[in-house]
Structures are given as structure tokens and as C-alpha cells.
Amino acid sequence: MPKIEITPELVEQHGLTPQEYQTLLEILGREPTLTELGIFSVMWSEHCSYKCSKRTLKYLPTKGANVLVGPGENAGVIDIGHGLAVAFKIESHNHPSAIEPYNGAATGVGGILRDIFTMGARPIAMLNPLRFGRIADPHMQWLVGGVIAGIADYGNCVGVPTIAGDIYFQDCYEQNILVNVMCVGLMTHDHLMLARAQGPGNLVVYYGSPTGRDGIHGATFASKEDPHSQQRSAVQVGDPFMGKKIIEATLELIASGAAVGIQDMGAAGLTCSSCEMASRAGTGVEIDLDLVPQRAEGMNSYEIMLSESQERMLAVIPREKIETAREILERWEVGCHVLGEVKNDGLLRVKHRGEVVAEIPAVKIADQSPQYSPAAKRPAYLDELPVAPVPYPAPPDWGEALVRLLRCPTISSKRWVYSQYDHMIQTATVVRPGDGDAAVLRVKKTPVHLALTVDGNSTMCYLDPETGGQMVVAEAARNVVMVGAEPLGLTNCLNFGNPRKPEVFWTFEKCVRGMAEACRVLQTPVTGGNVSFYNESKGLAVFPTPVVGMVGRIAPPLRLLTPGWKNAGDRIFLAGGDEQHLGGSIFAQLWQPQQGRDSFYDEREPGPVVGPCPKFDLNLEHALQQFTLEANRRGLINAAHDLSEGGLAVALAECCIKSGSGTREAGGGKSGGGKWGAGGGKSGEGELLGVRITAPQVKCPATWLFSEAPSRALVACEPGKALELSALAQAFGVLLVALGEVGGDRLAIGGLLELKVGELVRAYETPPF
Amino acid sequence: MKAAVVVFPGANCDEDTRWALEQVCGVPTQMVWYREPVPEDADLILLPGGFSYGDYLRAGALARFAPAMESVRQAAERGRLVLGICNGFQILVEAHLLPGVLLRNACLQFLCKDVWMKTVRTDTPFTRGLPEVVQMPIAHGMGNYFIDPDGLKALQDNGQIVFQYCDRAGRVTPEANPNGSVANIAGIINRAGNVLGMMPHPERASEDALGSHDGRLLFESAIEALARV
Numbered sequence: 001m002p003k004i005e006i007t008p009e010l011v012e013q014h015g016l017t018p019q020e021y022q023t024l025l026e027i028l029g030r031e032p033t034l035t036e037l038g039i040f041s042v043m044w045s046e047h048c049s050y051k052c053s054k055r056t057l058k059y060l061p062t063k064g065a066n067v068l069v070g071p072g073e074n075a076g077v078i079d080i081g082h083g084l085a086v087a088f089k090i091e092s093h094n095h096p097s098a099i100e101p102y103n104g105a106a107t108g109v110g111g112i113l114r115d116i117f118t119m120g121a122r123p124i125a126m127l128n129p130l131r132f133g134r135i136a137d138p139h140m141q142w143l144v145g146g147v148i149a150g151i152a153d154y155g156n157c158v159g160v161p162t163i164a165g166d167i168y169f170q171d172c173y174e175q176n177i178l179v180n181v182m183c184v185g186l187m188t189h190d191h192l193m194l195a196r197a198q199g200p201g202n203l204v205v206y207y208g209s210p211t212g213r214d215g216i217h218g219a220t221f222a223s224k225e226d227p228h229s230q231q232r233s234a235v236q237v238g239d240p241f242m243g244k245k246i247i248e249a250t251l252e253l254i255a256s257g258a259a260v261g262i263q264d265m266g267a268a269g270l271t272c273s274s275c276e277m278a279s280r281a282g283t284g285v286e287i288d289l290d291l292v293p294q295r296a297e298g299m300n301s302y303e304i305m306l307s308e309s310q311e312r313m314l315a316v317i318p319r320e321k322i323e324t325a326r327e328i329l330e331r332w333e334v335g336c337h338v339l340g341e342v343k344n345d346g347l348l349r350v351k352h353r354g355e356v357v358a359e360i361p362a363v364k365i366a367d368q369s370p371q372y373s374p375a376a377k378r379p380a381y382l383d384e385l386p387v388a389p390v391p392y393p394a395p396p397d398w399g400e401a402l403v404r405l406l407r408c409p410t411i412s413s414k415r416w417v418y419s420q421y422d423h424m425i426q427t428a429t430v431v432r433p434g435d436g437d438a439a440v441l442r443v444k445k446t447p448v449h450l451a452l453t454v455d456g457n458s459t460m461c462y463l464d465p466e467t468g469g470q471m472v473v474a475e476a477a478r479n480v481v482m483v484g485a486e487p488l489g490l491t492n493c494l495n496f497g498n499p500r501k502p503e504v505f506w507t508f509e510k511c512v513r514g515m516a517e518a519c520r521v522l523q524t525p526v527t528g529g530n531v532s533f534y535n536e537s538k539g540l541a542v543f544p545t546p547v548v549g550m551v552g553r554i555a556p557p558l559r560l561l562t563p564g565w566k567n568a569g570d571r572i573f574l575a576g577g578d579e580q581h582l583g584g585s586i587f588a589q590l591w592q593p594q595q596g597r598d599s600f601y602d603e604r605e606p607g608p609v610v611g612p613c614p615k616f617d618l619n620l621e622h623a624l625q626q627f628t629l630e631a632n633r634r635g636l637i638n639a640a641h642d643l644s645e646g647g648l649a650v651a652l653a654e655c656c657i658k659s660g661s662g663t664r665e666a667g668g669g670k671s672g673g674g675k676w677g678a679g680g681g682k683s684g685e686g687e688l689l690g691v692r693i694t695a696p697q698v699k700c701p702a703t704w705l706f707s708e709a710p711s712r713a714l715v716a717c718e719p720g721k722a723l724e725l726s727a728l729a730q731a732f733g734v735l736l737v738a739l740g741e742v743g744g745d746r747l748a749i750g751g752l753l754e755l756k757v758g759e760l761v762r763a764y765e766t767p768p769f
Numbered sequence: 770m771k772a773a774v775v776v777f778p779g780a781n782c783d784e785d786t787r788w789a790l791e792q793v794c795g796v797p798t799q800m801v802w803y804r805e806p807v808p809e810d811a812d813l814i815l816l817p818g819g820f821s822y823g824d825y826l827r828a829g830a831l832a833r834f835a836p837a838m839e840s841v842r843q844a845a846e847r848g849r850l851v852l853g854i855c856n857g858f859q860i861l862v863e864a865h866l867l868p869g870v871l872l873r874n875a876c877l878q879f880l881c882k883d884v885w886m887k888t889v890r891t892d893t894p895f896t897r898g899l900p901e902v903v904q905m906p907i908a909h910g911m912g913n914y915f916i917d918p919d920g921l922k923a924l925q926d927n928g929q930i931v932f933q934y935c936d937r938a939g940r941v942t943p944e945a946n947p948n949g950s951v952a953n954i955a956g957i958i959n960r961a962g963n964v965l966g967m968m969p970h971p972e973r974a975s976e977d978a979l980g981s982h983d984g985r986l987l988f989e990s991a992i993e994a995l996a997r998v
Contacts (some may be wrong), residue, residue: 007865015878121941149878153879156820156879156908157779157783157823157824158781158819159782159819159820239823239827240820240823241778241779241820241823242822242823244778244779244781244823245778245779295792305945319966332778333778418881419878419881419882420879420880420881421881422879422881422908423881424881424906424908424970424973424979425781425908426784426785427785427788427789427972427973427975427976429978429979430978442978444788444792465903584934732962
């Protein structure tokens with residue numbers, strides 16, 4: 001490569017500040033080569049180095065009795081008993097998806113899969129929280145279709161079930177959609193593989209797809225505002241067939257004992273994996289780029305080091321094991337290319353065409369990247385929020401309000417999404433998407449079941465970042481509790497705007513503090529995650545959007561809890577906190593007479609968010625969760641569903657809609673074995689159960705019906721168990737209010753509304769476009 | 770008896786199929802790597818679901834040339850039972866062991882959901898123990914079975930249609946057809962009656978915990994048919 005003059009403009013183009021460049025000069029003791037400049041550029045990008053977030057992330061508790069691996073490795077790992085553990089992590093692929101939704105989302109899936117199986121865990125599930133703008137907009141519909149197809153095609157092809165997720169449609173994501181992807185993998189304790197370049201003399205081996213020019217500077221792209229103004233070359237393209245092959249090859253390689261360290265090449269490609277592996281082991285790595293398999297001609301060292309071509313892995317193999325490794329890799333047809341070896345000089349040394357093109361102290365670049373404490377300032381908007389009046393004006397018709405809420409794209413059935421995902425592959429899914437507050441997987445050959453969910457209500461975080469942060473963690477824990485699982489640990493993806501803006505950074509800090517507090521009280525440590533900054537364009541930042549992926553375990557004996565009503569005559573109770581007010585609710589975005597509107601907003605184009613954030617009591621939340629778990633353990637309840645978007649009325653409706661899935665006919669007979677839930681929507685109608693609810697005398701029926709105040713759940717029990725259930729609630733200090741009973745063919749809330757269950761189903765199953 | 774599951778690069782449902790056969794039905798099962806022939810003494814050969822070769826070119830188009838397929842063809846000729854599930858069905862039609870083709874779903878999207886099927890023939894080795902209406906899941910983007918009118922007539926005349934998509938009550942209707950398949954065809958058998966191809970997944974319907982055990986009934990029918998031989 002010709003020697004290029006390093007000008008201040010070139011440094012700036014590489015996303016480095018003059019100060020950072022100074023540090024670079026001090027580390028190297030000389031001017032960098034262009035390749036070295038590129039290496040520093042990606043390693044010190046926000047996306048790779050977490051320079052603005054690292055200090056704040058320290059607030060999060062990361063230790064726990066079950067935690068085997070905490071943040072810092074490719075994924076976190078939690079023990080689940082029986083010699084088994086789960087590795088899991090969530091990541092973002094926001095910026096590429098806004099430009100090229102299909103490949104942006106697909107490669108997001110590919111990338112998170114690699115983070116899991118590189119640890120020695122077989123991927124067993126994926127979940128994806130998605131955030132989009134107004135769904136009525138054709139461009140947004142194109143993005144939505146592309147993202148879902150991208151996730152589906154990759155996940156389905158590699159044979160990993162996508163079993164849960166969530167989608168919100170809010171204006172703030174108009175220019176910056178969010179695509180977060182979580183993967184969970186299962187491993188035995190003895191197959192845990194860390195990403196260390198151990199043992200000087202060991203070989204550094206590349207396998208997977210050849211390297212091309214795709215995705216160069218993908219990491220830098222993700223560390224800047226406004227994806228639309230950046231180059232399209234920064235979107236990577238995935239190959240799920242190779243993805244599947246490297247899953248199998250990697251797991252077999254690890255099981256064989258031939259590898260001492262493996263890392264996938266993700267953001268910042270070969271640069272990141274070689275640097276990080278050397279840094280973690282305190283060793284050096286020397287590689288010759290002439291030996292890198294390439295699929296483009298004439299690539300220079302800069303391009304090869306920065307390429308983010310997908311489906312590539314770097315493994316460290318002792319010399320005496322190389323033939324074992326080669327046999328495995330070649331049998332799976334993924335290639336086996338020895339690039340170089342581990343050294344003991346602590347340097348990343350890169351050669352190309354007979355020259356040394358980069359020689360960088362690995363620890364300094366990976367571990368000693370700049371760290372910042374950006375300025376923080378409370379945003380002015382927090383004092384200018386519209387406030388929901390108390391009492392809230394009643395709409396002309398309560399039934400109409402409920403139907404509109406059920407049709408609201410954020411609330412309505414996501415069947416149109418998850419039916420595109422193979423959610424049954426691996427024959428372990430016991431509670432499918434749409435059938436429970438969390439998905440449940442069995443762990444074959446053990447009595448253990450796992451419950452998985454992702455949650456992230458950004459409206460509450462917008463209204464009150466710290467409380468909102470608490471609520472996000474709490475909701476995720478609550479959702480696994482609702483299916484009878486004990487929350488074990490979480491991964492988080494923190495999606496925010498530009499951290500260099502003091503208001504954004506203040507919000508980020510508050511959210512993280514809130515999350516940390518909730519993690520402490522609910523005893524759910526953080527095992528790892530991802531920060532995605534710069535989700536803003538043209539001055540419009542996304543709502544603070546921390547998303548949590550929670551892993552729970554159901555200890556035997558299995559007593560699956562699902563939301564659908566089970567028997568006519570069962571008693572329904574509302575457990576937990578007070579309904580408070582309508583701040584933060586979707587109802588208050590659809591019905592705003594106080595703003596002079598005398599009709600509902602269209603459910604696909606709701607009005608502005610109304611505050612304030614409800615109050616949240618972590619201790620009450622904890623008590624509610626413990627009560628629910630114990631009530632289930634004692635066999636006292638047979639249905640549970642927490643309140644979230646749409647409040648009590650929507651929760652009651654959902655339990656009606658999902659009823660009939662609790663009972664399953666045993667084999668034989670005309671209709672064959674078993675049936676699951678409101679499967680095709682229409683066919684199950686005759687078996688769905690309604691409710692008869694007595695509305696209490698309340699000051700504000702609107703609040704009672706539609707408030708989204710936290711820490712509340714519906715539980716149902718057989719009549720004979722009601723007394724014991726009440727006593728248990730009292731013992732836990734949880735308020736339990738009798739609402740009515742299951743039965744009939746309609747949702748009847750005395751004096752307020754009465755709708756046939758069939759009508760609820762029709763509204764709920766309305767696809768948004 | 771002994772079962773063999775052929776594993777192509779990119780197959781995904783091989784382990785699920787092995788689980789259903791071994792753990793649920795108690796049948797010793799050998800996994801056969803696509804470069805090897807199927808063992809001569811395998812009584813029941815399965816081509817599992819998945820995305821062999823990433824579905825490149827067409828689903829099943831490349832797997833059909835896999836070395837193992839020659840032994841599958843010979844086994845079929847010798848009268849061994851062969852079951853192709855989903856991608857396996859696609860491979861069987863590409864290999865011309867079954868007639869017709871599998872096109873993209875009419876809705877143009879991948880579909881994962883439960884379906885009901887009418888068991889049109891309850892006298893094949895695979896279906897003798899099955900009730901009239903069975904429930905199994907589908908998960909495919911290219912399950913739209915097509916054959917030209919003459920081919921369809923031949924299938925009907927020869928009784929080669931084994932499963933048709935229907936509603937819960939057994940009515941074969943357009944609404945019950947998830948992917949546009951001609952005549953709601955979900956599964957067909959060859960003229961000799963030993964090679965069955967079907968889009969729905971019996972291995973995913975072999976345990977009540979997963980929602981249905983009709984798939985187990987299918988495997989058990991085959992096991993029983995082999996025991997009678």
C-alpha cells in the first residue's frame with residue numbers, strides 16, 4: 001500500500017478526535033500507517049469501545065449465584081442446573097436496518113447467533129424487540145416487511161426458533177427504527193469456550209466465508225447520527241447456509257477439545273477479534289493477510305482488516321490439534337486457514353505482501369480505549385409534558401374504546417409477524433408466541449423449562465427515565481413470572497440518541513440507574529448486553545429505549561401458567577398496585593378531549609404521549625412476583641396475565657381471546673390429538689370463554705379500565721381455592737381484588753361495556769397493514 | 770426395525786426427527802451423512818426438514834444430487850419405506866421419486882402454524898393408525914404443491930393423495946389451504962405405496978406437550994407395518 005499522509009481531515013473522517021489521535025501517537029510512539037489508523041478508528045468507535053457508556057454501565061449489578069460468565073465476553077452465561085448453562089445476549093443492528101432492512105436485520109441475527117455459539121452453546125432460541133414509526137406510512141411498511149423477512153429468512157434457515165419479541169410503533173422511530181436481536185444458547189458447563197488467544201506458538205485459524213469488501217466501517221457507521229446520510233457500503237450481506245455450517249463446525253470443534261479460544265468476526269471484523277482475543281489473554285497475535293481467503297480481487301490490508309463480511313470465525317488451535325480441527329472444519333466445508341500464531345510480545349502484528357502493515361499493542365487498543373463522562377443535563381421537555389387530567393373525561397362508548405385499543409398496532413395480535421418465524425424447530429417450544437406472557441422452552445432430557453421474554457416500554461422512559469428504567473426490568477421479570485418461572489438474569493440493549501448531547505446522556509444515566517436499582521431488588525443480574533447510541537436524525541432522537549431480555553427457569557414440577565381462562569366458573573382477581581392515572585397510557589394517546597378533540601385518534605396514528613409517568617414501587621413489584629410464583633407452586637391459580645399496554649380492559653380481553661388453549665384433548669377421536677389455542681383465529685371461537693366482571697364504584701372508570709400503572713396482574717383460580725389465594729396474598733402484602741368470574745360468551749364489565757368474544761378476536765387479529 | 774435419517778448440509782430437523790423416532794417411538798435410528806449411503810438394512814428412511822444447501826437454486830434442487838440419494842433411490846425400489854418431510858418432500862420431487870413440484874406459498878411468506886389434514890388414505894403403511902382428521906404444524910415458504918391437470922388426475926385415479934389440508938371439522942376448503950396447493954394437497958405417496966412426501970411435520974406433532982401426538986401415530990403406523998412384514 002502506498003504511504004498515505006495522515007492529515008487532520010483524514011483523522012476526522014476516521015471518527016477520531018484530535019485528542020484520541022494524540023493518544024494513538026503516544027501508544028505507537030510514531031505516526032500510524034493507514035491500516036493502523038483504520039484499526040484504531042473501528043476499535044475506538046462508540047460501537048466497539050463503549051467509550052461514552054462504559055462508566056455508566058458500571059452501575060449495573062453483574063454478579064449472582066447463577067452467573068458463570070458476566071459482561072466482557074461474547075455473551076453472558078447462567079447456570080440452570082443439571083450440568084447445563086445458558087449463554088445469552090442481545091444486540092442491536094439499528095443503523096444498517098434503516099437503510100437496508102432485509103440484510104440489516106438478517107445480519108443482526110447472524111451476528112448474535114455467532115456470539116452465542118462461539119462460547120460453546122447451541123443456539124436454542126431467538127427473540128427480537130423491534131421499534132418502528134407510524135405504520136400508516138408506506139415507507140415504514142416497507143421497512144417493517146423487510147426487517148421481518150430478514151429475521152425470518154436467516155433464523156429459519158439456520159434452524160433456530162424465533163419464539164418471542166415485541167413491536168412498538170411510535171413516531172420517534174420514524175427516522176431511526178430499532179432492530180434488536182437476542183439469542184439464547186444451551187451448553188454443558190465443560191464446553192464453555194472463552195475468547196482468549198492463549199498459548200504462544202498456538203495457531204490462529206480462520207474459517208467461514210471468504211472476506212470481501214462488504215461492511216467496511218460498519219462499526220463507525222453505527223457510531224454516527226442519521227443513517228440515511230451515510231454510505232450504503234456499510235451494510236453487510238448474510239449467508240445463513242454458511243451460518244448454519246459454522247454453528248455445527250464450531251460446536252463440534254469445541255466439543256473435540258481442539259480449540260483453546262474462539263471469537264467470531266463481527267463489528268470491526270478481523271481487527272476486533274484478533275485484538276480482543278490477544279488483549280484478554282495478555283498475548284500477541286501475528287497474522288499474514290496473504291493467507292486470508294478473499295472473495296474480491298486486489299483487496300488491500302486496510303480493507304481486509306476492516307471488512308465486516310459475515311459468517312467468519314477466528315480460532316486459536318494448539319499445533320498438535322490442528323489436524324483434528326482441520327478434519328472437522330473441512331468435513332463441514334467451512335475451510336481451515338492458518339493465518340498466523342499467538343506470540344508473547346503483546347502486539348497485534350499484521351503482515352501483507354511481505355510488509356508489516358500494522359503493529360499495535362493489543363491490550364492498549366482493546367482495553368485502554370478512551371473513556372468519557374459526557375456532560376449531562378436534565379432535558380427541558382420533562383417540565384413541559386402534557387398531564388393526563390384526573391379524573392379523565394369518558395369517551396362516548398367504552399366498548400368502542402376497547403375495540404380501538406385492541407386494533408392498535410402496538411397492542412394487536414402479532415400473529416402476522418411470528419407466523420413468518422419458525423417458532424417450533426428443535427421441538428422444544430412448549431408455550432408459543434402469542435400464547436403466554438413469555439415463551440417457554442423445555443430442556444430435553446431434563447425436567448427444566450426456560451422462560452424467555454423481551455420488554456422495553458420506552459414511553460415510560462421518556463416520561464421519567466429513571467422510573468422508566470426500573471419499570472423495563474420489572475416488566476421483563478414479571479413476564480417470566482407470569483408463566484411460572486423464576487427470573488435468573490438479563491441482558492440489555494440500550495438504544496439512545498447522541499450521547500454528546502447532554503440531555504441524551506442525562507437520560508441514559510438515569511435509565512441505567514433505574515435499571516440497576518430494579519436488578520438489585522428483583523435479584524436479576526446483568527450478564528451482558530449492548531449499547532446503541534446515535535439513534536437520531538435531524539435533531540429527532542428516539543425515546544430512551546432500554547430493552548431487557550430476561551431468562552427465567554421453571555423448576556419442576558412443571559405447572560405451566562398461561563393467560564387464557566381455563567374453566568367457566570373460575571374466579572378472577574386483580575393483584576398488585578393501584579391504577580393511579582392514565583399518564584403514559586395508549587388510551588390517553590387515542591382519546592384526548594382535553595386537547596379539544598371530540599373523536600378518537602386513528603389507532604394507526606395515535607396522538608402525542610401524555611404524562612406523567614406512574615409511580616413505581618419496586619418492593620411492591622417484588623412482592624407481586626413472589627406471590628404469583630408461590631400461588632402457582634401451590635396450584636392455587638390456573639391463569640395469569642400482567643397488565644401492560646391497554647390496561648385492565650385489554651388484559652381481560654386478551655385472556656378471553658387466548659382462552660380455550662389451556663385444555664387439550666388427549667389423542668384419538670375425530671378431531672385428532674391436541675389443539676393449541678386460538679390457532680387459526682376463526683376455528684376456535686366456539687370454545688372461547690368470556691367473563692362477567694363487576695365494575696367497582698370508581699371515581700374514574702377510564703382510569704380503572706385503561707390505566708397502564710405498573711405492578712398489576714390478573715390471576716384466576718377455581719372457586720374452591722379463592723380463600724387460600726386471598727390468604728396467601730395477604731401474607732405477601734399484595735392487594736387482591738375480586739373482579740368477577742369466567743363464563744359466558746362475552747366480555748361483560750357491568751355497566752360499562754359488553755362485547756362478544758368473537759368481536760374481541762376480530763379486533764385483536766386485525767393486521768396493521 | 771431400524772430407521773435412518775439422511776443429514777444434508779443445512780438440514781435442521783434431523784435431530785427433531787431422531788428424537789421423535791428414538792425417544793418417543795423407541796426406534797433405533799442412525800444418522801446418515803449425505804456423503805454416505807443409507808445402510809442396506811434400514812427399514813424406514815427419512816429425509817428431514819430444513820434448508821438443505823440453504824435452499825439455493827430451488828429447495829431440494831442440490832440435495833437431490835447428494836451421494837446418499839442414490840442409495841435412497843435403490844432402497845425405494847426395493848420397497849423400503851421412505852418418508853420425506855417438508856424439505857425432504859421437496860428433495861423427493863426434485864429427485865423424481867414423487868411427481869409434481871413445490872412452489873412458493875401463494876401468500877409469498879413463510880408460514881409457521883398448526884394445520885389440520887384429512888387422511889384421505891388410511892390404508893398406507895404410514896396412515897393405517899391415523900384418525901380421519903389429524904393436526905400437525907407446517908413451517909415452510911415453499912409448500913405450494915403443483916402438478917398439471919393430467920398429473921392431478923393420475924394422482925386421484927391412483928389414490929396417491931394421502932393428506933389434504935382441511936378445517937378442524939375435516940372439510941377440505943380453500944380457507945383451510947395455507948399455501949395454495951392444488952387440491953389442498955399436503956402429502957402424496959408413490960404408486961408403489963412406499964414413498965410418502967408431506968409438507969407438515971409429524972416429528973413436531975409427536976408429543977402432547979407440543980400440541981398434538983398425531984405425528985407419533987404416523988410413525989407408529991409405519992413401525993407396525995414393518996413389524997407385520
